[in-house]
Amino acid sequence: MIRVIIELLDGRVGGNYVKPVTIASAIIWNDGTGDLEVGNYKYILYDSKTKDYQVELKKWRSGGIKGFLRQQKNIWELLFVMLRKIIAGKTSRQQ
DSSP: OEEEEEEEEEEEETTEEEEEEEEEEEEEEEOSOSOSSEEEEEEEEEEEEEETTEEEEEEEEEEEEEEEETTTOOHHHHHHHHHHHHHHHHHHHHO
């Protein structure tokens, strides 16, 4: 399982980063249906909803990636494929 955390760092205090606040996260896991060469993954992305300076993470998107060539590609490419699917889907729904 892979977890990606996006934090907002408050650098206003003398340039020192204090109080990191998690504003988004993603969980990606192998769904067990692939093999050593090809992986199939599922993911859930969480986004922040801010109220009175309190951050609450809520499920934003979920989905899957089929046929990822895991021996030829790296984690950054897996993240790129995931984000491209989400953004392409969001764009097509807005039109």
